Amino acid sequence: MVDLATRETKHRSGENRDSYLDNIKETCTSIFEGMAVTFSYLFRPPITTQYPDRMPVSVQDTLPDRYRGHLYVHMDTCISCLLCEKACPIECIKIEDVRIEKIMITAADGKPTPKVKEPTLFNINMYKCMYCGLCVDPCPTGAIRMTKEFEGSTENIQNLHFRFITPERRAMAIRLGEEQERKAAEKKKAHAAEAPAAKVVPTQTVADAKAAPPVEASAAAAPAATPPVPRAAAPSGENGGSASDATPVPAPNPPAAPTTPGGNVTNAPPGRPDEPGAA
Amino acid sequence: MRALLDSLAARFGIVDPSTTLVIYLLGMVVFSGIVLLLFVAPFAGITSYVERRIAARMQSRVGPNRVGPHGVIQWLADGVKCLLKEDLIPADADHLLFRLSPYLVFIGMFGTFVVIPFGSSLVIADLDIGFFYLIAFSSLVSVGLIMAGWASNNKWSLLGGMRSAAQIVSYEIPAGMSILAVVMFAGSMSIQGVIRAQGWAPHTWLIFQNPFLFAAYFVFFTAALAEGNRTPFDIPEAESELVAGYNTEYSGMRFLLYFFAEWANLYVIGAVSAAAFMGGWQVPPQIPEVIRPIAELVTFVGKSLIGVFLAIWIRWTYPRLRVDQMMNVCWKYLVPIAFLNIVGTAVWMMLFPQGQLPAVAASIIMLVIALAILITFVRKVIANLREVGGGLSFNPFV
Numbered sequence: 269m270v271d272l273a274t275r276e277t278k279h280r281s282g283e284n285r286d287s288y289l290d291n292i293k294e295t296c297t298s299i300f301e302g303m304a305v306t307f308s309y310l311f312r313p314p315i316t317t318q319y320p321d322r323m324p325v326s327v328q329d330t331l332p333d334r335y336r337g338h339l340y341v342h343m344d345t346c347i348s349c350l351l352c353e354k355a356c357p358i359e360c361i362k363i364e365d366v367r368i369e370k371i372m373i374t375a376a377d378g379k380p381t382p383k384v385k386e387p388t389l390f391n392i393n394m395y396k397c398m399y400c401g402l403c404v405d406p407c408p409t410g411a412i413r414m415t416k417e418f419e420g421s422t423e424n425i426q427n428l429h430f431r432f433i434t435p436e437r438r439a440m441a442i443r444l445g446e447e448q449e450r451k452a453a454e455k456k457k458a459h460a461a462e463a464p465a466a467k468v469v470p471t472q473t474v475a476d477a478k479a480a481p482p483v484e485a486s487a488a489a490a491p492a493a494t495p496p497v498p499r500a501a502a503p504s505g506e507n508g509g510s511a512s513d514a515t516p517v518p519a520p521n522p523p524a525a526p527t528t529p530g531g532n533v534t535n536a537p538p539g540r541p542d543e544p545g546a547a
Numbered sequence: 548m549r550a551l552l553d554s555l556a557a558r559f560g561i562v563d564p565s566t567t568l569v570i571y572l573l574g575m576v577v578f579s580g581i582v583l584l585l586f587v588a589p590f591a592g593i594t595s596y597v598e599r600r601i602a603a604r605m606q607s608r609v610g611p612n613r614v615g616p617h618g619v620i621q622w623l624a625d626g627v628k629c630l631l632k633e634d635l636i637p638a639d640a641d642h643l644l645f646r647l648s649p650y651l652v653f654i655g656m657f658g659t660f661v662v663i664p665f666g667s668s669l670v671i672a673d674l675d676i677g678f679f680y681l682i683a684f685s686s687l688v689s690v691g692l693i694m695a696g697w698a699s700n701n702k703w704s705l706l707g708g709m710r711s712a713a714q715i716v717s718y719e720i721p722a723g724m725s726i727l728a729v730v731m732f733a734g735s736m737s738i739q740g741v742i743r744a745q746g747w748a749p750h751t752w753l754i755f756q757n758p759f760l761f762a763a764y765f766v767f768f769t770a771a772l773a774e775g776n777r778t779p780f781d782i783p784e785a786e787s788e789l790v791a792g793y794n795t796e797y798s799g800m801r802f803l804l805y806f807f808a809e810w811a812n813l814y815v816i817g818a819v820s821a822a823a824f825m826g827g828w829q830v831p832p833q834i835p836e837v838i839r840p841i842a843e844l845v846t847f848v849g850k851s852l853i854g855v856f857l858a859i860w861i862r863w864t865y866p867r868l869r870v871d872q873m874m875n876v877c878w879k880y881l882v883p884i885a886f887l888n889i890v891g892t893a894v895w896m897m898l899f900p901q902g903q904l905p906a907v908a909a910s911i912i913m914l915v916i917a918l919a920i921l922i923t924f925v926r927k928v929i930a931n932l933r934e935v936g937g938g939l940s941f942n943p944f945v
Contacts, residue, residue, distance in 0.1 A: 292880065299865075304924055306605045306864040308931035313940035315607045 328416040336399045337418045339392050341432045346411040348385040352403035360396040364389035366445025376410025386441040394428040578671050591810040592622035598859045605863045617944040632799040644698035648691045649804040655687030656808040663818045666828050666843035677738035678726050689715035692793050699796040707792025711783035717877040718773040724885035725767035728892040729823045742827030754824040755913040759891035764824045766885050775812040779865040817854025825850050
């Protein structure tokens with residue numbers, strides 16, 4: 269093979285009389301070499317993989333740990349704090365919730381976290397999502413996270429509109445919310461009945477309250493300290509009667525709140541449909 | 548063919564000359580229909596699949612493997628797809644010429660099958676001027692391509708058509724001249740005559756008769772590739788420069804006809820090089836008379852398929868030539884070498900008369916040299932495989 273530099277020198281110095289035969293020789297040898305290379309490739313296994321059904325391991329298993337695929341929300345640990353909804357730059361997350369009795373859950377980092385709201389709607393428009401991961405960072409319990417699933421092809425784009433609340437779970441959450449409303453209303457009535465007595469002997473009330481669990485005591489003693497956010501009123505109807513009198517709804521911290529720090533999730537009422545365990 | 552029809556006519560008691568002529572005509576039409584439907588069409592389709600698989604393996608890919616087992620009916624799916632597509636004709640195109648040109652290309656390709664044999668008696672017409680007819684008729688393809696380029700009313704198409712005209716006209720000269728050396732040596736212009744001048748043993752093949760015919764084979768094959776618009780001479784449809792060249796505006800089945808012609812032309816290249824240089828359908832005389840036609844058919848098609856594989860292999864090895872490079876290759880190299888081959892063959896025939904000891908010895912030496920080149924090639928392939936390492940995969944279906 270004559271390299272280009274020598275050929276150029278030859279050409280300049282005028283001694284290219286044999287370049288015609290050189291070219292023929294070069295053509296023959298290079299064709300020979302090139303065809304040997306391609307022929308040898310016929311006996312090599314292909315380096316491409318046959319996606320998706322003939323892979324030795326699934327592609328999802330080969331992805332790095334921090335791969336940003338489809339979003340998944342573990343509804344048992346979601347406390348409906350709406351931080352992900354606010355973090356989303358393109359507003360593809362939509363959350364509605366009701367207030368419930370406080371339950372303690374264990375967040376992804378093992379920290380016990382109170383759960384006072386239960387989502388009744390948690391939708392993610394995966395076809396709008398840009399996979400930035402900004403919703404994952406603020407989540408205090410690690411409920412929302414990105415999976416390694418990336419196959420989004422579907423015949424109907426609505427299949428990419430992920431609804432993490434099943435209708436059963438939504439019904440359950442609404443029922444829980446109504447229960448909470450009812451309890452709050454009962455407590456308010458009791459509070460209202462107690463109110464004149466408390467005016468007469470306030471120390472008595474405090475002394476009585478000390479016998480009760482501390483959460484109720486704080487709620488009863490300082491109702492204004494916990495700003496009432498009656499979000500629960502919207503889905504559960506107006507039977508709570510919070511609009512009839514000016515007395516604010518006490519903070520929903522019922523004494524019966526079971527706090528089991530060891531368990532991941534404590535389901536207060538029995539018979540609650542369990543979360544899909546595909547964590 | 549004629550002998551077969553004669554025997555048929557005699558069996559039915561037809562001796563009238565005018566009736567016999569009609570029988571000849573009908574027989575040829577029927578046989579050409581059989582060849583077209585049962586051989587050329589499936590061959591073009593299957594070659595498209597095989598080519599894609601070979602190309603994939605040469606590029607370390609897998610290739611089409613979805614339609615049917617290992618994708619073997621991919622070509623049928625492609626054909627059905629193209630048939631069902633909309634047949635678009637641009638508003639400003641010349642409608643008549645636009646519609647006509649795919650058929651001209653198709654006829655130009657298929658007309659060559661008239662003289663291509665499949666055995667000693669299996670040929671549509673054994674013309675005395677077989678090679679001349681072949682070269683002349685395949686020029687119709689360039690008429691079709693220019694017509695397509697002009698009728699499309701599109702700059703890319705026109706450029707592609709003009710390039711194909713320049714290319715085919717240029718490369719017909721080295722192809723024809725290489726064939727001329729063969730015709731001189733064999734003493735016949737009929738394809739069957741050239742095959743009869745050779746024997747079944749490799750050292751009796753024309754390619755090994757003398758060094759000039761050996762060179763003529765490669766000159767012919769290169770020129771034939773260029774005539775068939777195959778890579779590395781596919782500048783009429785150079786995708787990177789001309790969108791798709793002359794067939795830019797075509798769609799559906801009209802588009803497919805060009806590719807049909809291209810792949811069928813691949814077989815023509817292989818068949819002509821097999822007939823002219825590699826002994827054609829010659830089989831050893833020990834083969835019994837009963838299975839002889841089948842053995843001849845298998846031998847000839849097998850040899851042709853080697854040429855087809857070679858063309859596919861070259862296509863996926865070399866990049867496309869530039870227009871000026873292509874003209875350089877033709878006029879500066881192939882044409883002089885082709886003329887040299889004619890003169891050299893003539894001198895050789897005078898120095899070493901055929902059938903005598905020196906000529907036979909020369910052909911055996913040529914065969915040994917060719918085998919040595921082949922062994923060097925195999926060793927190079929093995930060295931390439933060793934160099935890269937990794938596993939070997941001899942399974943064609945992965």
